[in-house]
Amino acid sequence: MISSPEVVDVQRRNNVRVSGNLAGRPMVFANGFGCSQEVWRAVVPHFEDDYMVIRFDHVGSGGSDLAAYNSAKYESLNGYAADLLDILSAEDLKDVVYVGHSVSSMIGVVAAGRDSSRFGELVLVGPSPRYVNDGDYVGGFEQADIDGLLDSLAANYLGWSSTMAPVIVGNPDRPELGNELTSSFCRVDPQIASEFARATFLSDNRRDLKNIGIPTLVVQCSEDLIAPFAVGQFVHEHIVGSEFVLLATTGHCPNLSGPDELAQAIRAYLE
Amino acid sequence: MKEDAATPVDPIEDSYETLYEQAPCGFLSMTPSGTILKVNRTLLDWTGYERDEVVGKSLSGFLDKGSQLFYETRYIPVLRLEREVREVVMTIRRADGSLLPILVNSVLVSPDPLGPEVIRTAVFDSTARRDYELELLHSRQAAQASEARVRVLQDAANEFAECNSEAEVAAALVERARAAFAATETAMFFLGDGGSLDLVAGYSPIVDLVPLDSLRPAPESIRRGQFIGLSSLEEAMDFSPEVADALLATRLEAMTVTPLIDGAGPIGVLTCFYGRARRFDDDFRQLQVALAVQAAQVLGRLRLQSELQHAALHDQLTGLANRALLQERMDEAIAVANRADRPLSVLFLDLDGFKAVNDYLGHAIGDSVLREVASRLRSEVRAGDVVGRFGGDEFIVLCPDTDEADAVGVAERIRASVGRPFDAVLPQFPVTVSIGIAVHGGGSRTTDAMFTAADEAMYRSKNAGKDCVTVALG
Numbered sequence: 001m002i003s004s005p006e007v008v009d010v011q012r013r014n015n016v017r018v019s020g021n022l023a024g025r026p027m028v029f030a031n032g033f034g035c036s037q038e039v040w041r042a043v044v045p046h047f048e049d050d051y052m053v054i055r056f057d058h059v060g061s062g063g064s065d066l067a068a069y070n071s072a073k074y075e076s077l078n079g080y081a082a083d084l085l086d087i088l089s090a091e092d093l094k095d096v097v098y099v100g101h102s103v104s105s106m107i108g109v110v111a112a113g114r115d116s117s118r119f120g121e122l123v124l125v126g127p128s129p130r131y132v133n134d135g136d137y138v139g140g141f142e143q144a145d146i147d148g149l150l151d152s153l154a155a156n157y158l159g160w161s162s163t164m165a166p167v168i169v170g171n172p173d174r175p176e177l178g179n180e181l182t183s184s185f186c187r188v189d190p191q192i193a194s195e196f197a198r199a200t201f202l203s204d205n206r207r208d209l210k211n212i213g214i215p216t217l218v219v220q221c222s223e224d225l226i227a228p229f230a231v232g233q234f235v236h237e238h239i240v241g242s243e244f245v246l247l248a249t250t251g252h253c254p255n256l257s258g259p260d261e262l263a264q265a266i267r268a269y270l271e
Numbered sequence: 272m273k274e275d276a277a278t279p280v281d282p283i284e285d286s287y288e289t290l291y292e293q294a295p296c297g298f299l300s301m302t303p304s305g306t307i308l309k310v311n312r313t314l315l316d317w318t319g320y321e322r323d324e325v326v327g328k329s330l331s332g333f334l335d336k337g338s339q340l341f342y343e344t345r346y347i348p349v350l351r352l353e354r355e356v357r358e359v360v361m362t363i364r365r366a367d368g369s370l371l372p373i374l375v376n377s378v379l380v381s382p383d384p385l386g387p388e389v390i391r392t393a394v395f396d397s398t399a400r401r402d403y404e405l406e407l408l409h410s411r412q413a414a415q416a417s418e419a420r421v422r423v424l425q426d427a428a429n430e431f432a433e434c435n436s437e438a439e440v441a442a443a444l445v446e447r448a449r450a451a452f453a454a455t456e457t458a459m460f461f462l463g464d465g466g467s468l469d470l471v472a473g474y475s476p477i478v479d480l481v482p483l484d485s486l487r488p489a490p491e492s493i494r495r496g497q498f499i500g501l502s503s504l505e506e507a508m509d510f511s512p513e514v515a516d517a518l519l520a521t522r523l524e525a526m527t528v529t530p531l532i533d534g535a536g537p538i539g540v541l542t543c544f545y546g547r548a549r550r551f552d553d554d555f556r557q558l559q560v561a562l563a564v565q566a567a568q569v570l571g572r573l574r575l576q577s578e579l580q581h582a583a584l585h586d587q588l589t590g591l592a593n594r595a596l597l598q599e600r601m602d603e604a605i606a607v608a609n610r611a612d613r614p615l616s617v618l619f620l621d622l623d624g625f626k627a628v629n630d631y632l633g634h635a636i637g638d639s640v641l642r643e644v645a646s647r648l649r650s651e652v653r654a655g656d657v658v659g660r661f662g663g664d665e666f667i668v669l670c671p672d673t674d675e676a677d678a679v680g681v682a683e684r685i686r687a688s689v690g691r692p693f694d695a696v697l698p699q700f701p702v703t704v705s706i707g708i709a710v711h712g713g714g715s716r717t718t719d720a721m722f723t724a725a726d727e728a729m730y731r732s733k734n735a736g737k738d739c740v741t742v743a744l745g
Contacts, residue, residue: 076546148337
């Protein structure tokens with residue numbers, strides 16, 4: 001069953017942080033697979049003067065409540081989308097600008113497809129509705145590649161060397177980096193990471209694109225191997241009335257590699 | 272880097288340049304977004320690329336796909352946020368297409384405080400370790416997976432053993448299955464006598480959406496006596512378009528059905544629903560089937576127990592409550608009558624003319640008369656009344672919430688009903704019934720006292736010429 005906001009402390013569960021202009025229009029930032037809300041730290045200052053900025057962590061990552069994780073609920077993106085709707089409703093947000101990066105762009109699409117009442121605009125950064133190739137559809141990956149990622153995750157988190165986990169997650173030789181810092185924003189539970197990877201990279205959300213009836217901006221990076229240009233175009237073509245913008249910044253994480261350019265593109269779209 | 276070979280670094284290394292280019296590990300310098308600025312000879316030799324094929328490109332493009340996903344989603348974000356990552360395992364695709372497993376340490380630094388940031392990376396060839404370690408990893412994963420499966424079965428066995436009813440077993444099964452298979456929803460259905468499947472635990476999002484006359488997975492699984500897995504909407508479509516539509520409508524993409532089979536055949540099904548396409552490999556099937564077998568065994572035991580319990584409290588010939596159960600029900604009824612201050616009546620019945628039937632027509636006919644009397648009694652009383660066989664041709668009817676006047680009404684109905692001819696009995700052997708009624712209150716406060724009073728009243732009916740009703744004096 002989908003948890004209901006009445007009985008769940010959504011704010012604690014998803015480590016919801018509110019900043020910026022509390023009287024402004026709400027703007028929700030959601031990060032992709034692999035990290036936490038910290039990835040937005042160079043982006044949000046561009047909006048905090050005039051927007052109420054809401055950030056959160058998906059259950060299982062960052063500062064979320066790990067005890068709230070449940071493999072059955074988070075088996076697909078539906079569980080994450082339900083959490084997002086919980087957050088919008090718990091904070092009573094209306095006319096939300098939702099900025100989702102990577103898998104969170106699809107989480108936003110699924111959530112808006114289920115209940116669009118609180119969404120004003122969607123900004124999808126590096127979206128891919130399906131990573132695995134399927135017939136004529138080119139997602140960029142084969143099933144074997146996803147297995148390779150799961151191996152890679154396993155090797156990096158769970159592998160032979162138990163010292164590996166603290167290396168990636170914390171840093172035993174550099175205590176000044178501090179557990180507080182690392183344990184909060186790049187903390188990962190290996191099991192959850194591999195389940196989230198499956199939900200992310202083995203989902204097929206192409207059908208959900210046609211349900212979107214709200215203004216949408218698709219943000220595409222140059223040379224993004226995770227969500228290639230053709231995939232961004234596919235999303236743009238299948239969301240009726242959406243706009244498309246190509247950033248000069250390269251790679252899959254413009255929130256880190258080109259935060260200023262990303263912020264300007266979003267601003268230009270909103271204004 | 273400037274050529275400065277004229278100035279030896281120290282007596283051993285003749286220049287930093289040589290040290291950099293020919294170090295026993297690869298060196299890479301990249302922009303913060305991963306574009307390669309500088310690479311050493313060692314790494315070029317290891318990978319088979321020329322310098323100009325590499326510089327200006329993104330490192331990500333030289334990785335295998337699994338590493339690319341890890342690089343973009345984890346390595347880059349962590350490096351940018353924490354400025355350092357160490358001993359990351361990745362795989363480079365060499366110029367000739369072969370794979371080079373590497374270990375990577377990276378730091379994000381600002382060589383010039385005012386200039387751009389740079390990622391400095393040291394690359395180690397981990398071929399020798401990698402195969403061994405991957406093998407170790409896979410065997411550890413296999414061991415963990417099999418340990419997890421054993422744990423699922425052990426935990427389920429422990430939980431099932433604590434269950435006292437079929438509904439409890441069903442509830443435990445759907446919860447265990449939900450956790451073990453990470454299923455969005457799970458449901459358990461019992462197979463009814465008429466072939467119906469009745470939900471006992473959990474929830475099936477599609478059960479009301481699939482028309483009864485279409486091919487449905489659960490009945491089909493019962494028919495085949497086998498696990499059915501629909502791993503994607505395409506497979507569901509191949510199975511039946513109605514099932515695919517129902518899954519689509521409920522945001523589900525895959526489902527499995529496993530029949531629960533005990534010695535006598537199928538007794539129900541476990542259905543699981545998944546929010547995305549899944550792979551149901553042999554391990555998955557075997558675990559689901561094993562869980563179903565465990566539940567079926569416990570359900571079989573509970574059914575046997577309840578049959579034994581029923582047998583201990585019921586008359587074998589007529590199926591009516593026996594003396595022990597009558598006693599128990601009477602005690603309960605008296606307690607309720609006392610507490611709520613409600614009336615309670617008990618009817619004591621003794622057949623007239625039954626001995627002659629038995630003696631002249633035989634026990635088989637006698638038994639059929641007793642069964643027919645039992646069935647007539649059942650049809651003359653309310654659902655809350657209890658009909659029992661006290662012994663021989665004596666019966667008792669407990670009527671809670673019934674005062675004397677109503678009890679006489681019931682008794683007269685029974686008398687008329689039993690007095691009707693029996694198909695198997697010739698008219699020269701008439702069977703009727705003498706009835707005594709005791710009403711709770713007055714002198715009759717206990718079960719024994721009530722039975723005795725009703726029995727005595729019944730004898731007064733016998734003495735008054737049989738086939739009549741007498742009420743015990745209060």
